[in-house]
Amino acid sequence: MKDLKNTPELEVSMNPAITYSECYVQVFLGDCLEQLKNIKSETIDCVATDPPYKVTSGGNVPTGFINGHWRLKNGQANPQAKSGKIFKENEIKFSEWMPEIYRVLKERTHFYCMTNDLHLKTVIDEGTKAGFKQQNILVWAKGMHTPTQYYFKNIEFIVMFRKGNAKYINNIGTMALLNVKGLRNKIHPSEKPTELMKILIENSSKENEIVLDPFMGLGSTGVACKNTNRNFIGIEKDEKYFKIAEQRINARTLL
Numbered sequence: 146m147k148d149l150k151n152t153p154e155l156e157v158s159m160n161p162a163i164t165y166s167e168c169y170v171q172v173f174l175g176d177c178l179e180q181l182k183n184i185k186s187e188t189i190d191c192v193a194t195d196p197p198y199k200v201t202s203g204g205n206v207p208t209g210f211i212n213g214h215w216r217l218k219n220g221q222a223n224p225q226a227k228s229g230k231i232f233k234e235n236e237i238k239f240s241e242w243m244p245e246i247y248r249v250l251k252e253r254t255h256f257y258c259m260t261n262d263l264h265l266k267t268v269i270d271e272g273t274k275a276g277f278k279q280q281n282i283l284v285w286a287k288g289m290h291t292p293t294q295y296y297f298k299n300i301e302f303i304v305m306f307r308k309g310n311a312k313y314i315n316n317i318g319t320m321a322l323l324n325v326k327g328l329r330n331k332i333h334p335s336e337k338p339t340e341l342m343k344i345l346i347e348n349s350s351k352e353n354e355i356v357l358d359p360f361m362g363l364g365s366t367g368v369a370c371k372n373t374n375r376n377f378i379g380i381e382k383d384e385k386y387f388k389i390a391e392q393r394i395n396a397r398t399l400l
């Protein structure tokens with residue numbers, strides 16, 4: 146795989162944290178609003194990301210939620226959840242970063258933005274304002290659920306946008322309902338299965354192309370890129386998650 150350090154179209158000013166001969170991976174610790182400025186316009190082939198957003202509007206934390214992260218180990222409600230946060234860094238607004246994604250993507254490319262039911266409209270509205278066309282809405286069926294009184298929640302959404310003219314996905318026939326089992330023992334509360342990211346990446350990029358995830362968390366998109374021979378640029382603001390991502394993507398074994 147070519148070494149992107151030497152390609153003129155991608156000038157990133159910081160030192161790459163990880164360099165691989167067979168797959169070029171750069172991960173950056175910091176605020177994506179700052180880091181994205183270092184990526185030249187129209188140099189990225191695909192963006193697949195799972196951005197931060199508030200998970201409740203505050204008030205009482207619902208009881209009986211599964212998967213552990215609504216409650217602390219001692220059984221007490223997690224105060225972060227009460228404030229609408231399940232991890233530290235989630236203040237950024239869609240309107241702040243989506244125009245930057247539009248700028249760095251090449252023409253005729255795809256941008257996948259994961260979200261939940263509460264933020265679906267905002268994602269579509271802000272993506273459209275940034276210049277994208279909505280191509281589709283995919284549904285991730287997680288095979289696990291969060292109980293509510295208004296239908297148990299067992300799905301999340303992935304808004305598929307395109308920049309410029311339409312481009313077919315690579316595996317025509319892929320269903321919009323993606324059945325991929327969610328993770329039970331998560332380190333990051335929003336950790337996504339690499340299998341899920343792989344479906345998006347394989348459909349919207351080719352080997353050796355560059356995939357960006359500006360909110361990489363533990364680097365699930367990066368692991369999927371390595372496993373499919375895509376080059377990867379990842380950004381993460383929280384040092385704790387960044388360090389794990391760095392290790393995960395650096396590992397030669399397939400995760």
Ligand SMILES: C[S@@+](CC[C@H](N)C(=O)[O-])C[C@H]1O[C@@H](n2cnc3c(N)ncnc32)[C@H](O)[C@@H]1O
Nearest residue numbers: 176177195234335336337360362363365382383
């Ligand atoms: C929903 S999580 C992504 C989890 C990821 N999909 C995974 O599998 O690990 C969003 C991540 O964005 C990070 N984040 C929040 N604001 C950020 C910012 N301004 N710049 C970069 N990262 C940010 C958070 O720390 C969090 O880890």
